Amino acid sequence: MKYFxxxxxxxxxxxxxxxxxVIVKIINQEEYGLQAIIAVGxxxxxxxxxxxxxxxxxxxxNL
Incomplete structure (x- = not known):
């Protein structure tokens, strides 16, 4: 399974x-909460x- x-x-x-x-949304003062959670995930x-x-x-x- 080389693709892993x-x-x-x-x-x-x-x-x-x-x-x-998220950084762009912070600069533009928009809501960024969900995207920040996804980035951390x-x-x-x-x-x-x-x-x-x-x-x-x-x-x-080991095999």
Whole structure:
């Protein structure tokens, strides 16, 4: 499952895009709460996926 290794970066890119959107909304004094929550969620998913991939790699080495 090689795509697991690369999909974690999609979460990081999405988090950065939502973070940029939040910054623009802060500058324009618009409501940004939901997008900020989504950006944090994507950042958390990046670290969770990264940990999962490392765990899978360690399991392959132990077999």
């Amino acid at each position: 290794k690369y999909t974690q970066y999609l979460y990081l890119v999405a988090s950065i895009l939502f973070l940029i959107s 994507f950042a958390i998913m990046f670290f969770v996926r990264r940990r999962f991939v490392k765990k899978m790699e360690n399991n392959k080495k």
